[in-house]
């Protein structure tokens with residue numbers, strides 16, 4: 068008989084009331100895969116979007132679905148040919164697989180070892196879990212798609228959330244100037260993360276506020292907010308500047324804007340780089356709240372507000 072683990076799961080798409088907590092079979096460990104005992108798993112807006120069924124036409128799925136794409140933990144067992152890590156090694160991953168089926172809000176996950184990187188040795192599990200999805204999103208948007216350079220200026224929209232919090236810090240590590248946008252309550256938080264200037268999107272025209280502190284316009288807009296905030300910001304972009312969005316897919320944009328949409332991909336080398344940045348004290352994660360596995364529905368309700376500051380995490 069298959070071994071079992073406690074997990075949060077759902078058997079049909081819908082609201083948070085679909086979430087159940089119970090025992091699920093641990094899958095067989097196949098070639099190149101490892102069994103990881105999960106110590107903590109961060110919660111992301113996409114977990115709620117997938118559960119609602121918003122992505123069902125784009126990502127193949129199989130019920131029951133265990134939600135969650137972020138995790139950290141220890142290697143428990145290795146499958147045939149899985150030799151990058153030893154049993155007991157501490158690892159973390161952005162664990163989005165081709166099928167939406169086995170996620171990270173559970174005691175264990177079976178995953179190809181190629182997804183994993185050694186986790187930072189200097190911070191607690193709850194903080195480590197908060198890095199992969201948002202860290203890779205910010206990394207791939209600001210460094211890869213945005214190609215932000217030392218001395219340039221980036222305007223980050225939605226800069227107090229999970230992605231934006233890492234985005235501010237990665238841009239500062241690159242030597243850029245950061246203008247960060249969120250609501251009033253998060254202005255001090257964004258400054259603490261390293262933002263040079265902050266803008267409250269409520270009751271302010273974002274382009275005017277940006278031009279007031281950066282008259283020549285910004286080199287990069289990193290959009291984690293979309294909607295009115297994005298529309299208002301566009302005239303703050305230099306004509307040679309670039310717009311990178313993780314929400315807007317380019318419909319209706321002025322074709323003269325150099326635009327790229329990013330959908331985050333697993334990347335263990337970039338995760339390893341972020342481990343070194345954390346260990347060097349250059350990258351920090353602020354965990355707003357820790358939930359138990361039994362509180363998964365409450366955690367998903369919070370992330371659906373789209374006003375979470377920092378990260379929220381589930382400890383199974």
Ligand SMILES: NC(=O)c1ccc[n+]([C@@H]2O[C@H](COP(=O)([O-])OP(=O)(O)OC[C@H]3O[C@@H](n4cnc5c(N)ncnc54)[C@H](OP(=O)(O)O)[C@@H]3O)[C@@H](O)[C@H]2O)c1
Pocket residue numbers: 111112113200201204224225226227228229230231248249250251252253268291292294296312313314329330331370372373374375376377
């Ligand atoms: N394409 C991808 O690969 C990818 C990857 C990761 C995330 N995403 C998406 O990107 C979005 C951000 O992700 P996240 O994890 O950072 O979300 P999050 O942790 O929920 O943070 C959202 C942040 O946006 C701010 N915000 C809300 N409304 C805003 C507005 N009108 N103008 C400016 N800022 C606003 C909030 O600040 P206040 O509370 O101060 O308003 C909050 O700090 C989500 O929709 C997520 O699904 C996409």
